Amino acid sequence: MQRMVSGIKPTGELTLGNYIGAIKNFVDFQEKYELFVFIADLHALTTIQDKSKLRKRIKDIAAFYIACGLDPEKATIFIQSEIPAHSQMSYLLECTSYVGELNRMTQYKDKSKDDSASIQTSMFTYPVLMAADILLYDPDFVPVGDDQKQHVELARNIAERFNSRNGEFFKVPEPVIPKAGARIMDLQNPTKKMSKSGDTDKGYILLTDNLNLIKNKIKSAVTDSDTLVKFDKEKKPGISNLLTIYSVLSNLTIAEIENKYTNQGYGNFKKDLAEIVATQIGKIQEKYNQIINSNKLNQILDAGLEKASKIAHKKIMKANSKLGLGRKK
Ligand code: AQP
Numbered sequence: 001m002q003r004m005v006s007g008i009k010p011t012g013e014l015t016l017g018n019y020i021g022a023i024k025n026f027v028d029f030q031e032k033y034e035l036f037v038f039i040a041d042l043h044a045l046t047t048i049q050d051k052s053k054l055r056k057r058i059k060d061i062a063a064f065y066i067a068c069g070l071d072p073e074k075a076t077i078f079i080q081s082e083i084p085a086h087s088q089m090s091y092l093l094e095c096t097s098y099v100g101e102l103n104r105m106t107q108y109k110d111k112s113k114d115d116s117a118s119i120q121t122s123m124f125t126y127p128v129l130m131a132a133d134i135l136l137y138d139p140d141f142v143p144v145g146d147d148q149k150q151h152v153e154l155a156r157n158i159a160e161r162f163n164s165r166n167g168e169f170f171k172v173p174e175p176v177i178p179k180a181g182a183r184i185m186d187l188q189n190p191t192k193k194m195s196k197s198g199d200t201d202k203g204y205i206l207l208t209d210n211l212n213l214i215k216n217k218i219k220s221a222v223t224d225s226d227t228l229v230k231f232d233k234e235k236k237p238g239i240s241n242l243l244t245i246y247s248v249l250s251n252l253t254i255a256e257i258e259n260k261y262t263n264q265g266y267g268n269f270k271k272d273l274a275e276i277v278a279t280q281i282g283k284i285q286e287k288y289n290q291i292i293n294s295n296k297l298n299q300i301l302d303a304g305l306e307k308a309s310k311i312a313h314k315k316i317m318k319a320n321s322k323l324g325l326g327r328k329k
Pocket residue numbers: 007008009010011012015017018020021022040143144145146147148181182183184185193194195196197198
């Protein structure tokens with residue numbers, strides 16, 4: 001069975017973007033692949049975090065993975081920081097990467113353009129940690145939203161460089177970008193990605209939002225001044241974003257939805273979409289409430305830790321030896 005690895009960082013409550021762009025796909029992938037899914041808590045430290053909120057979010061993401069349909073019998077679910085090999089491998093890969101290539105990472109460029117002096121070093125180096133998260137497990141594929149593709153490219157370059165310097169060692173993985181929903185946009189500013197740390201709370205839908213609030217956020221999403229339900233990313237980014245959400249959650253094609261709302265304006269379309277989103281998130285919230293305080297969640301995370309750490313520990317020990325570290329050949 002081919003292997004896949006991916007994770008989400010606990011920098012905020014999960015959004016509909018995280019669900020559509022990542023978790024929903026993981027649920028499909030667990031049927032076909034040996035899937036490793038982690039909570040990328042080390043990555044949250046690239047910005048300063050409130051410790052008690054961070055700890056709560058780590059468990060929340062684990063509970064949401066399961067509430068959204070990940071089955072611990074099929075997928076290995078674990079917390080990144082509980083496996084020291086991630087940080088250890090990150091250092092070895094820093095010794096295999098160049099400042100020049102990290103400088104080219106667009107997310108770093110975006111986040112550092114205002115004041116790079118006050119940005120933490122980890123904001124610059126985290127793509128290397130991400131390469132470590134991936135390469136430790138020798139996956140065939142890495143499912144990511146389209147904003148993360150550049151980071152998977154970096155992981156591939158680092159793997160190839162390490163292999164050419166030290167002999168074949170890492171599998172060079174392929175990114176997998178979803179065909180639809182790879183970038184769900186902010187509801188108030190549809191040219192910007194929907195992010196958990198976005199600035200207006202009307203712009204994102206959280207998996208923890210109250211269902212009426214979710215409906216209101218959809219109904220007040222920014223659209224354009226004409227009334228045609230038509231996909232046109234350039235000219236009608238707001239309605240196109242809503243069409244994408246509708247399509248992914250209903251399994252109807254964009255064309256089928258456009259036909260359904262011909263000559264109806266935006267009102268009915270938004271009302272129906274609000275119901276679809278609230279109903280699906282409502283079901284997820286019910287399951288989340290059952291699991292979040294149960295002992296089962298800890299058992300799942302312990303089992304995931306045991307399985308993933310065996311693989312990661314073996315790989316880091318071999319990497320040390322390949323590089324001539326320690327005493328063992
Ligand atoms: N809006 C989105 N549309 C589609 N996919 C998305 N992802 C995130 N937002 C969207 C995908 O979710 C996975 C986990 O992402 P992450 O939380 O680890 O990092 P991120 O992409 O930086 O997410 P955020 O919400 O934007 O976090 P902040 O605000 O803290 O920077 C990834 O596969 C991502 O593509």
